[in-house]
Amino acid sequence: DAGVIQSPRHEVTEMGQEVTLRCKPISGHNSLFWYRQTMMRGLELLIYFNNNVPIDDSGMPEDRFSAKMPNASFSTLKIQPSEPRDSAVYFCASSFLDRGGEAFFGQGTRLTVV
Amino acid sequence: QQQVKQSPQSLIVQKGGISIINCAYENTAFDYFPWYQQFPGKGPALLIAIRPDVSEKKEGRFTISFNKSAKQFSLHIMDSQPGDSATYFCAASSEYSGGGADGLTFGKGTHLIIQP
Numbered sequence: 456d457a458g459v460i461q462s463p464r465h466e467v468t469e470m471g472q473e474v475t476l477r478c479k480p481i482s483g484h485n486s487l488f489w490y491r492q493t494m495m496r497g498l499e500l501l502i503y504f505n506n507n508v509p510i511d512d513s514g515m516p517e518d519r520f521s522a523k524m525p526n527a528s529f530s531t532l533k534i535q536p537s538e539p540r541d542s543a544v545y546f547c548a549s550s551f552l553d554r555g556g557e558a559f560f561g562q563g564t565r566l567t568v569v
Numbered sequence: 570q571q572q573v574k575q576s577p578q579s580l581i582v583q584k585g586g587i588s589i590i591n592c593a594y595e596n597t598a599f600d601y602f603p604w605y606q607q608f609p610g611k612g613p614a615l616l617i618a619i620r621p622d623v624s625e626k627k628e629g630r631f632t633i634s635f636n637k638s639a640k641q642f643s644l645h646i647m648d649s650q651p652g653d654s655a656t657y658f659c660a661a662s663s664e665y666s667g668g669g670a671d672g673l674t675f676g677k678g679t680h681l682i683i684q685p
Binding site: 459488490497498499500503511514546548553554555556557558559560561562563 | 662
């Protein structure tokens with residue numbers, strides 16, 4: 456298995472632009488998580504899905520952030536409009552339904568908003 | 570509110586020594602306590618985990634000690650090697666809350682350097 460696949464690996468965008476991050480979870484996993492990592496705040500859970508249904512989005516910082524999971528093999532995290540403070544590494548992770556603590560992480564997307 | 574507190578922030582250990590990282594949690598609903606290892610440019614990877622029904626779990630050179638009454642747990646790395654140099658995160662989740670997986674609450678991380 457190729458593991459969790461995220462794209463792009465790096466994204467540089469200008470303030471105000473829309474950014475879309477993509478994730479393909481491990482086949483057979485039915486929980487998907489989006490995390491954000493910064494030096495100041497560490498690793499934070501943004502949102503997670505069970506069986507493609509969003510369960511908890513309380514970690515999403517603002518309405519500028521949205522996430523979708525249209526099917527079991529694809530999810531997106533969108534930021535519109537982007538701001539410099541959104542600069543971070545965004546990780547997607549997946550797990551089996553009752554094993555959210557045993558999550559497999561992707562390589563991450565390093566987002567820089569200038 | 571930081572629900573999982575981790576210390577120290579950084580740690581330097583000589584090769585062959587014991588590395589010890591400590592964590593404390595607040596939420597008594599947590600029932601799964603994993604440790605993740607992260608190398609630069611990579612995503613975190615599960616290293617070892619424990620549930621609160623046991624006080625210790627050992628896998629190779631890595632041991633978790635768990636104190637439920639104190640709400641504390643720690644990672645011990647025996648015979649530390651330069652290849653262990655990485656950032657280590659403790660975490661906690663509620664696996665059996667019903668309805669499927671919950672996400673992880675992470676500590677702030679410990680940057681570990683093993684000197685040859």
